[in-house]
Each structure stands twice: as C-alpha cells, then as structure tokens.
Amino acid sequence: LGWLCASLCALSVGFYFTAHYFILVLPVVAILFGIGIRYLFHVFSFSSARSVRYIPPSFVVFITIAGTLFAHRDVLFQFPLPQVMETVYHFNPFPYSIEIASLIKKNTVPEDRVAIIGSEPQLLFYAQRKSATAFIYIYSILENQPLAEQFRLEMIRQVESSSPKLLVYTNIYPYWYTKPPGWIALDRWFFTYAQSQYHPIARFEYHNIRDTVLITDPALLEKKPTHLFWISIYERNGDAQDSHPPQGDNPERIKRLRE
Numbered sequence: 298l299g300w301l302c303a304s305l306c307a308l309s310v311g312f313y314f315t316a317h318y319f320i321l322v323l324p325v326v327a328i329l330f331g332i333g334i335r336y337l338f339h340v341f342s343f344s345s346a347r348s349v350r351y352i353p354p355s356f357v358v359f360i361t362i363a364g365t366l367f368a369h370r371d372v373l374f375q376f377p378l379p380q381v382m383e384t385v386y387h388f389n390p391f392p393y394s395i396e397i398a399s400l401i402k403k404n405t406v407p408e409d410r411v412a413i414i415g416s417e418p419q420l421l422f423y424a425q426r427k428s429a430t431a432f433i434y435i436y437s438i439l440e441n442q443p444l445a446e447q448f449r450l451e452m453i454r455q456v457e458s459s460s461p462k463l464l465v466y467t468n469i470y471p472y473w474y475t476k477p478p479g480w481i482a483l484d485r486w487f488f489t490y491a492q493s494q495y496h497p498i499a500r501f502e503y504h505n506i507r508d509t510v511l512i513t514d515p516a517l518l519e520k521k522p523t524h525l526f527w528i529s530i531y532e533r534n535g536d537a538q539d540s541h542p543p544q545g546d547n548p549e550r551i552k553r554l555r556e
Contacts, residue, residue, distance in 0.1 A: 383506050394420055396501070402426065410429035411426045411427070430456050438479060446479070464487075464531040465530050468529075470526075494534055496531060498532045499511065
C-alpha cells in the first residue's frame, strides 16, 4: 500500500495526466493483482477438492488476460505497424519518421548539425545526425514557467551560433489550436531566421497514414500546406555562415526577440 501511494504521488506530479504516465503505477498494480489471486486461493483453501481451490483464481487470471488481449486485439494482432503507431500516438509523426529522416540524411553529411524546431528527436536518431541545440524537446521553453524565456533565448542562441545545415519545423497541431505566447514568439523568430538564411527543400504533409504527400517542387513549397499536419525541411543558403554572423548574444537582438 505504501508503494501504491508513492506511485500515485509520482503519477500526480504537476497534476498533468497523460496516458503513458500511468506506467508508474503498473508495477505495484501487478503485484497487488498477484496478492489478490493468492488471497483468492486462500479463501477456497478450506476445500479438499483441487477443483474448488484452483478453478476460481485460475478463472480470474484467465478472464483478465483474455479480456486484455480481446480489448486490444486490433493493435496486437490485426493492424500493420504504421497503423498501430497512428492508433496509439494519434497525429504524432512517428509512422513517417523514417521517411523524413531519410531526407535529412540524404541532404547532410555525418558532421552536419540539424536543428529540429519541435519535439521529434527520433528524426535525429534515424538520420544519425547530431542536434544543433541541447533543447531536443521544446515543452520547457513554451510553458508558462519562470525560465521559459531564458530557455527560449538560449535555444535561439545555440541554433544561430551553430548555423546548422538543416532546419526542421514540425507542425503537429491543427490550425485551430491556440498556441501559447511562448510558441508564438518562437514561431516569429524561426520564420524570420529561416527566410533570411535558409530555403525550403521538402515538406511532408499528412492527415493520416492513408493521406500523405511529400513535396519537393520549389514552386509548390512556396504555397501553403494543404493538410492539417506538416513537417518542413529548410537547407542553409550557401553563404549563410559568412554573410550572417551569429547574433544570439547581441543585447539589441534579445530585446527585439522579447518584444
């Protein structure tokens, strides 16, 4: 019971409950289930008949396992892997990560750095490329917390200082989603920076695994995306590093970013 209380406390930190957070409770729940089966066996231990002692707890175990398998039969036995990922992770771009990472790998060499403006570090893993910034997740720079602005400016400084070969912008929320002020500020910086020093080379758009499109035509890349979700890849202009020196520590630039 102490372990259960500790697990519930760990689950409730921040009072933000996401499905995978409940993994913290699974170990103690599994042990309590085992204790319950043991107790059920003890309840029927008065009988000398083996069937009376073993059938009730065995039946509970069977129903639990069979019910779980039946409830998730589509994901476990029916769906192909891309559809499994779409079912579990919804609009997140995991089913398309390998394809997008192959584009990143094709347009870089192992020494090149890549900046992902979003929280999709698996792209770096599949592409076997290093990040241009330590902020491979951007939640901490978008949340309403005291250090958000400091983190955001530090991320911007790291990206501008390293001048990565590629910028990858992930748009995994529909257009009607209200972005927090920190996200709006990050978008304002990113699109200004990208337009001045980079050019788009590809955009992967999708609604779901049955409706995806990869755009590489420069003329089409200038047009607005036609799907709810999209990921754009920008390549550094040939003289970007020489003609635009890093300005991440410039006080005037920091002031403009804050405004």
